[in-house]
Amino acid sequence: MKRLPVNLLIGAALVLLVIGAAALSLIWTPHDYTEMNIRGKFGPPSELHWLGTDQLGRDVVSQLMAAARNSMAVALAAVLIGGSIGTALGLLASAIGGWVEDLVMRIADIGFAFPALLFAIMLAAVFGPSLTNAILAISFINIPVFARVARASANQIWTREYVTAAQAAGLTRAAISRDHILPNIAAPIIVQATIEFAVAILAEAALSYLGLGAQPPAPSWGRMLSEAQTLMYLAPQLAIYPGLCIVTAVLGFGLLGDGLRDVTDPRLVRER
């Protein structure tokens, strides 16, 4: 058995931690994350409140766990929606070729030219701040990324002899795309999805921080961060905890994606 790359292992551990916390929050948190206790505000870490309480006396651990769930759900939805549409467009472009391929790819280039986060902010600003709009905005910026990866990988597969054999068996280009191309480009798509997951987590945090994502009382690391900002001198830990969570999640998915890419495409492994 080949040794797995270190970044894959570290990434997987961090991702498991975040997903574990998010999953656990569905059935159990130490406290109700909305439960306020003004008399117990800014509480220090204790047996009852492991990381203390915030300015309204809410349990920080419970909030962080619930926010993890929110973050995962947004990222998952955004990557699934954007990834499906983008992959479908990439497959289509590759299967048809010619001016259709050119058109799809040039539109994707335009999508790329926009700073992704700025674009998401613009969409959220136009369609109003809500979690649904945040998901749609992040999905949208994912489309050109997946279209490009899918199309480049699919073009390689189209030159394979088994595709020629499938054509010789009378299969349509649509059937070949579905039965032969898609399964063979799954690896780069999954790698890309993992990396985009990290980007989506960051984008959700940023949108929520700006008030364009999760609305109170829905928990979100980004919103916790923005609320804590005004209290930086009073209780800096309230900003540090959600910040650490964001770093952990983004780093975890980023490392996992890089590690998966190293495993699935050995040509890209850099000399150590």
Add this chain to the structure above:
Amino acid sequence: MFDLTNLSVHFGPATALREASLTIRPGDRLGIVGESGSGKSMLALCLMGMAPEAATLSGTLTIDGRDMADATERDWQALRARRVAMIFQEPMAALNPLSRVGDTVMDPLRLHLGLSKQAARARALDLFAEVGIPDPEARLRQFPHELSGGQRQRVLIALALACDPDLLIADEPTTALDANVALRITDLLVRLSAERNMALLFISHDLAAVARATSDIAVMYGGDIVERGPTRAVLDSPAHPYTRGLLGARPSATALPRDAKGKRARLPTIPGTVPGMADLPKGCRFAGRCPVELPRCASERPAVTKPGPDRSAICHVPSKEALA
């Protein structure tokens, strides 16, 4: 019935196929031999309607009397698998590594014949049995890497036979297989052709395999069909110097003779290499490598000579023995 008349394929100024004419009738077993780059595979792709997009075709190709000049990709898709099917040189490369071989074979059955999953499965089992795959039930669920080279080629033959084609094109079907397996695959193709009255276009550079598999032969060089005729007659008394060269360059099991100094003779070769598609001589394509070349050969295209019944050769100096 497949009929090619003066079919040419050009890539800009380069010629991949020059005025090829062939007729393939049900049950025919036609061999095509020639070196790499002689146009064999291009001819096969034209018959499948799968010539590269960059190619310009001229001449006519008719299938059952229908002129395919204005056929669309959709028309061709309807013909492939049902009328004309193809098997490939590299049985590993020609199977999707991520598909169970049963699914690959069932694909055209469901698509073209509209069979249900169960019916397609039953038919795939029959096909596997027909092409001599042992334990077809288990094989159906296996992936290509779990099969041997010979088994993979049998799977591809089953795939090609799925919709009962009139013509099976075998593009170097035995090149990637070891000799023993190659013989059995060759015999399988001959048997299937006879049993199903299916025409077989057997493309190879292995003269022994072609001799075993076919009743007629076309020798190709530089995009030209240089010699045609019944396999036995052509191989017994080749008229074209290129055919003679190919036969002379064939290794045999008996040792080559020693010369006066006791030195073992070398296996004869055809001097030079096939020129690129764009650098072929205007006249006879073989000019420049031909041992019996005349000054006019490079510039003047030879007329067709008839060295015997049903035979033809394009050469200014066809072999005297063949003509006799």
